[in-house]
Amino acid sequence: MVNIVAIGGSTRPGSSSELAVRMAGKGAEAAGATVVYITGRDLMLPIYDTESSDRTEAASVFVAALRAADGVIVASPGYHGGISGMIKNALDYAEDLAKDEHAYLDGRAVGCIAVAYGWQATVSTLHQLRQVAHALRAWPTPLGGSVNAAVVSLTEGSEDAATKAQLETIGRQVTEFAIMREATANKTTAG
Numbered sequence: 290m291v292n293i294v295a296i297g298g299s300t301r302p303g304s305s306s307e308l309a310v311r312m313a314g315k316g317a318e319a320a321g322a323t324v325v326y327i328t329g330r331d332l333m334l335p336i337y338d339t340e341s342s343d344r345t346e347a348a349s350v351f352v353a354a355l356r357a358a359d360g361v362i363v364a365s366p367g368y369h370g371g372i373s374g375m376i377k378n379a380l381d382y383a384e385d386l387a388k389d390e391h392a393y394l395d396g397r398a399v400g401c402i403a404v405a406y407g408w409q410a411t412v413s414t415l416h417q418l419r420q421v422a423h424a425l426r427a428w429p430t431p432l433g434g435s436v437n438a439a440v441v442s443l444t445e446g447s448e449d450a451a452t453k454a455q456l457e458t459i460g461r462q463v464t465e466f467a468i469m470r471e472a473t474a475n476k477t478t479a480g
């Protein structure tokens with residue numbers, strides 16, 4: 290069973306970036322994954338503290354979910370041309386995985402999705418998310434998600450077909466990569 294963690298959203302309940310990550314999660318579920326969603330205000334973690342290994346309950350849950358994940362989907366709103374502070378801070382907690390056998394997000398695919406109110410921040414935020422995924426030794430999926438909320442309204446129950454297809458494909462790609470990695474690992478063990 291493939292286990293995916295889907296993170297995203299802003300502090301606003303029902304935010305468009307939260308809905309985007311949930312749509313992508315549906316694609317992962319349809320491809321056979323179990324998806325753990327950590328979204329919105331559950332990502333309001335204290336600033337990542339390099340001077341202490343004490344972690345809040347929410348931060349511990351978040352780090353444990355990342356550690357257990359075979360793949361990750363992350364959606365950030367575009368804030369002033371980049372990843373929101375809340376999402377970037379959550380991703381900084383991957384530092385707690387630095388000494389794991391598979392350090393950071395090594396060997397895992399990350400589906401990256403940016404939602405902004407204009408093309409410029411949509412594209413630059415997606416680019417940043419991919420850079421962060423690379424820094425965490427992960428594999429950004431071939432398809433990235435870019436949702437321009439000035440063009441497409443992402444609200445509960447909204448079903449823009451192209452956006453849905455784009456986001457579900459990202460979830461599917463994360464899952465397929467995890468399945469392929471698992472098959473390769475089993476083959477190596479068997480051989």
Ligand SMILES: Cc1cc2nc3c(=O)[nH]c(=O)nc-3n(C[C@H](O)[C@H](O)[C@H](O)COP(=O)(O)O)c2cc1C
Nearest residue numbers: 299304305306366367368369370405406407410438
């Ligand atoms: C602090 C802040 C900065 C923002 N900066 C930008 C920006 O630079 N460019 C842009 O297109 N949209 C910007 N936005 C709009 C969000 O990207 C937009 O509302 C998007 O739909 C994601 O927000 P949501 O996930 O809360 O719905 C900003 C919003 C906030 C609150």
